[in-house]
Amino acid sequence: MADVVRVVAADDPLRALFSPAGELTAEARSRLGLDAAALRELYRNMVLIRRADQEALNLQRQGELGLWGQFLGQEAIHVGAMTALRATDWVFPSYREFGMAMVRGIDPAEMLTLFRGLSHGPWDPRRYHFAPLAIPVATQVPHAVGFAMGCRLKHGDEVVLSTFGDGATSEGDWHEAMNFAGVFKTPVVFLCQNNYWAISVPLSKQTAGSIADRALGYGFPGIRIDGNDVLGVYAAVAAAADRARQGDGPYLIEAVTYRMGAHTSSDDPTRYRPESELEAWNAKDPIARYRAWLEQQGIIDEGTVAAIADAAESAAQAMRARLTAMPTPPPGEAIFGRVYSNPPESFLREREEFESSLEGS
Amino acid sequence: MADQTFRLPDLGEGLTEAQLVAWRVEEGGRVDVNTPLCEVETAKAVVVIPSPWAGTIHKLHARPGASVAVGEPLVTITAAEATQAEATPGTLVGYGPGAPESGIRRKARTAPAVTESSGDVRAAPFVRQLAKDMGVDLTQLTGSGPGGRITRADVEAAAASPAAASSLAAASSPTTAAPSTDGERRISVVGIRKAIARQMVRSVSTIPQFTEFAVFDATNLMAAREEGKASGRSMTPLPYFIAAVVKAVRAYPLMNSSWDESRDEIIVKQPVNVGIAVNTSQGLLVPVLRGADQLELTAIAEKSAKLIEGARAGTLLPGEMSGGTITVTNVGASGPVETGTPIINPPECCVVAFGAIKPRPMVVQGQVVARSGAWISISVDHRIVDGALATEFLTALVSELESISA
Amino acid sequence: MEPVTMAKAINLSLRDALTRDENVLIFGEDVGALGGVFRITDGLQKAFGEERVFDTPLAESSIVGIAVGLALRGFKPVPEIQFDGFIYPAFEQIVSHVAKYRNRSGVPLPITIRVPFGGHIGAVEHHSESPEAYFAHTAGLKVVTPSTPADAYALLQAAIDDPDPVIFFEPKARYYLKEEIDTAARVPIGKARVAQEGSGVTVIAYGPTVSIALQAAKTAAAEKISLEVIDLRSLSPLDMDTVMASVRKTHRAVVVHEAPVFCGFGAEVAARISHDAFDLLEAPVARLGGLNAPYPPARYEKLYLPDVDRILQAADAALAYG
Structure with a gap:
């Protein structure tokens, strides 16, 4: 059995930061290296993305978006993880990472054009180091590992954040990617947003074991943490990213949270989950909790809270105004424009035929 | 508000x-x-x-x-x-009855042009196109092919002899060659062979034709070819022949005509569509160079080469083998043939045959000298053209050929 | 019986199959408590229990893979793939095993894989695809798709009763189409139907394009153009007898589907007609389908998909041809 890699404590700098229950220890909390402005910024970002999320749902109900998948309740993961990364670190998201993209600086109105049926991918991944949303579950995880392998081959110091939900850990792609990451010792941080529900299927029916513990089987460490504590998520991702940057390989963080909203605007969670769960998780709301902590620390006061709420309100309204004023790109370009680098003649002809079949051409 | x-x-x-x-x-x-x-x-x-x-x-x-x-x-x-x-725009993602999601539309379709079904005619699409080009009404034919299918030969034969069309099927024979006991071999006649036969019979049995001969001096033509070759434009003599025929026809338009038996009229054709007799593995085919009077020499060369190639490869469309108004045949191209008596390709009025160009003794300024030369023969429909006019045309043709300049 | 939606008709068909045969099992993502994202399996878990109607982990390859094992153990699995665009992880299981197991072992696999497919619902990427040609191309599979609630009920019965695997494509844009259904009627797999009689041009459609073809026929009739609409119902096996009977009458044919034309299922139909009716055709067989580009963002899908006007245009061209 000598050839079996065993993950030992020395490989795992995160373990010391968290209690066995996955709570950031008081000591670790005091050594985060974030000043008051940075701590307020975490709060501000969580409020901003929550308000944008609500506005997107409103827009869907008003017929302005075809679909919306809320991330209500998962703001601590979105903001904590993104704040822990460098701008040059790449993110490979699933489809509920709208808040992460906002923190990365992508225009939310532009992003919503995806849900408005105007674009399959509204931003340039190379500009923001933020890959396109991946809707088929877990398919983006091998991409993240491949990118991280490339970083190693090019001797870069970037780290890759691979994020996915609890449901994704059931897919073959996920397991295969985890195994590759271990074998090639890639600089990738796997971040599972365990929100307990894959549409209507609860975690208990998704897996009979622990998600975090699976990392051991692939030869690297994993940890289960409180995903509703923005500072805990920040600390975990920062430490795992540092470790990866030093060449110590992948790490799996299972951040436990809860999907407070529906799977998407087409879904009705009252059909499959009890109200009592929502009540319990409401009490652990990441924004309320963090605000209480900030107030207790004297970092934030009511005036600041109100100012941030106002800013979020105007940002949401500006997002709505920009989105609804956005022009519809010409159909020929939207349908054919990005398919090939060097479009074959036959393809160009089909585009021309299509364009000349449109009214007004 | x-x-x-x-x-x-x-x-x-x-x-x-x-x-x-x-x-x-x-x-x-x-x-x-x-x-x-x-x-x-x-x-x-x-x-x-x-x-x-x-x-x-x-x-x-x-x-x-x-x-x-x-x-x-x-x-x-x-x-x-x-x-x-x-x-604010209206509902964008409404997929209920008639709710538009964008202002962009496909053009509405334009008014239809309806053709009634032509009934249960059995003929391959290719044969249908051929019939269309040749003006043959498929519903009037009985097919000779398997299951009564109308074949390409049926259509070609019908085009050659409309009256014979309906009796065609009855005359059809087995398609395989049947060996006989005394060493003879019987070859069943189908396809192009059959079409040629009908066309030739039609020609000699309906057109009173006569033939005239002349020799022309090809020195200038050969010089022009040499010069062309030197500047990278190799060309056979055929394009020169065609160009000369077209010029002569322009001077004598009656040579570009056909006799309308039913109305006792001569139809003088406007464009000069030159049929080019081509020997192929299947038999003689006559692809047509349309509007040859509108073409420069190089275009004639290019297009005629393509037609000949297509005829040999069997890739010509039916429309490329019909509608000729005068035919050219290069009988000297493939052997030591001086000349012959070509048969008119009905319903045309004239066919021009060119013999082999080769050095021959000629009298130039009273001296016998060796010059390149060749025979020309023309066969003409005597109903339309008399000997005198044919001679004028032939003279003009010789003069065109001899005055070729590079 | 009250008119029911196609969604309800499929639900009833599943319910009746579960009642009739205790070996029928229904499983997939969200088919249990939720009743499926389109409510197709609504109430089935409650009525038949969690052992016979159950949610699986999110893993399409294994959803189909376990169906093979369950079928070997004597069950009749009816797995659901949630959306057309999510079937690809299961492609290996379907093509390498579901389709070929019998040929390898002599053991038949009575599996019916239900897949909502097609566009026109204003969805995001991967939710509007038409992957039927991949499966019709695979010997060993039967591929069917209904266009009406009645056919949906009966075809699904036939699929579940079939001893061999069937891919059952449900045109999701027609889930809310309503009509009366007769649960006693039988529709065998491999039998097309004449959805509208006509004499001028044969329009061959299936699944979501049938109702568009019928609308086209209605519009054309007002212009004294007669379209005959054939609903294939079964792509594999393909009922060429019904198609040929129509083409012998019209001598002209148009095939229409939502999948892109290039290498789409229409190519098979067009090739077969061109061969079998070569002498009868008065116009080339036309193919209509999606553009040869990835399925576009929702705002453009109506421009991408074939519509009534494009069917009429193709019919016009066929009539004007000869």
Whole structure:
């Protein structure tokens, strides 16, 4: 059995930061290296993305978006993880990472054009180091590992954040990617947003074991943490990213949270989950909790809270105004424009035929 | 103060209707953007619809319990002020009856041109096109092919002899060669062979034709070819022949005509479509160089080469082998043939044959010298053209050929 | 019986199959408590229990893979793939095993894989695809798709009763189409139907394009153009007898589907007609389908998909040809 890699404590700098229950220890909390402005910024970002999320749902109900998948309740993961990364670190998201993209600086109105049926991918991944949303579950995880392998081959110091939900850990792609990451010792941080529900299927029916513990089987460490504590998520991702940057390989963080909203605007969670769960998780709301902590620390006061709420309100309204004023790109370009680098003649002809079949051409 | 009507959007990917559960506002009440208006239940979920605009509720269009189709009015709101609400586009993702999701449309189709079905004619699409080009009515033919299928040969034969068309099927014979006991071999005649036979019979049995001969001095033509070759434009003598024929025809348009038996009229053709007799593995084919009178020499060369190649490869379309007005045959191209008596390709008036160009003794300024030369022979429909006119045409043709300059 | 939607008709068909045969099992993502994202399996878990109607982990390859094992153990699995665009992880299991197991072992696999497919619902990427040609191309599979609630009920019965695997494509844009259904009627797999009689041009459609073809026929009739609409119902096996009977009458044919034309299922139909009716054709067989580009963002899907006007245009061209 000598050839079996065993993950030992020395490989795992995160373990010391968290209690066995996955709570950031008081000591670790005091050594985060974030000043008051940075701590307020975490709060501000969580409020901003929550308000944008609500506005997107409103827009869907008003017929302005075809679909919306809320991330209500998962703001601590979105903001904590993104704040822990460098701008040059790449993110490979699933489809509920709208808040992460906002923190990365992508225009939310532009992003919503995806849900408005105007674009399959509204931003340039190379500009923001933020890959396109991946809707088929877990398919983006091998991409993240491949990118991280490339970083190693090019001797870069970037780290890759691979994020996915609890449901994704059931897919073959996920397991295969985890195994590759271990074998090639890639600089990738796997971040599972365990929100307990894959549409209507609860975690208990998704897996009979622990998600975090699976990392051991692939030869690297994993940890289960409180995903509703923005500072805990920040600390975990920062430490795992540092470790990866030093060449110590992948790490799996299972951040436990809860999907407070529906799977998407087409879904009705009252059909499959009890109200009592929502009540319990409401009490652990990441924004309320963090605000209480900030107030207790004297970092934030009511005036600041109100100012941030106002800013979020105007940002949401500006997002709505920009989105609804956005022009519809010409159909020929939207349908054919990005398919090939060097479009074959036959393809160009089909585009021309299509364009000349449109009214007004 | 403008009224805006909010219509039920598709709330969940392809839904067509929803049931109104309850209103959360009353007529006359004030709302802001995102104030909850009502709850509706779709096939997928119960959802709250927030107001898209600020203003006063002017009218609620449905009662609780009622079914509302996607795209139907839900509520009319009098805008608080003439704000951006005016510019808000309508429902975008409505997939109910007739709700458009974008202003861009395909062009409407144009008025149809309807052709009735031509009945149960059995003929390959290729044969149908051939019949169309040759002016043959398929419904008047009985096919000689398997299962009564009309074949290409049937159409070609019908074109050659409309009267014979209906009896064609009866005359059809087995397609395999049957060996006989005394060493003879019988070859069944089908396809192109049969079409040639009919065309030739038609020619000699209906056209009183005579033939005239002349020799021309090809020195200039050969010099022009040499010069062309030197500048990279190799060319056979054929394009020169065709160009000369076209020029001569222009001077004597009657050579480019046909005899209309039924009306006792001569039809003088406008474009000069030159048929080029080509020997192929299947037999003689005559692809047609259309509008040769509009073409420069190089274009004649290019197009005729393509036609010949196509005829040999069997890739010509039916339309490329019909509609000739005068035919050229290069009988000297493949052997030591001086000349011959070509048979007119009906319904044309004239066929021109060129013999082999080779050095021969000629008298130039009283001296016998060796010059390149060749025979020309023309066969002409005597109903249309007399000997004198044929001679003038032949003279003009010789003169055109001899005055070729590089 | 009250008119029911196609969604309800499929639900009833599943319910009746579960009642009739205790070996029928239904499983997939969200088919249990939720009743499926389109509510197709609504109430089935409650009525038949969690052992016979159950949610699986989110893993399409294994959803189909376990169906093979369950079928070997004597069950009749009816797995659901949630959306057309999510079937690809299961492609290996379907093509390498579901289709070929019998040929390898002599053991038949009575599996029916239900897949909502097609566009026109304003969805995001991967939710509007038409992957039927991949499966019709695979010997060992039967591929069917209904266009009406009645056919949906009966074809699904036939699929579940079939001893061999069937891919059952449900045109999701027609889930809310309503009509009366007769649960006693039988529709065998491999039998097309004449959805509208006519004499001028044969329009061959299936699944979501049938109702568009019928609308086209209605519009054309007002212009004294007669379209005959054939609903294939079964792509594999393909009922060429019904198609040929129509083409012998009209001598002209148009095939229409939502999948892109290039290498689409229409190519098979067009090739077969061109071969079998070569002498009768008065116009080339036309193919209509999606553009040869990835399925576009929702705002453009109506421009991408074939519509009534494009069917009429193709019919016009066929009539004007000869």
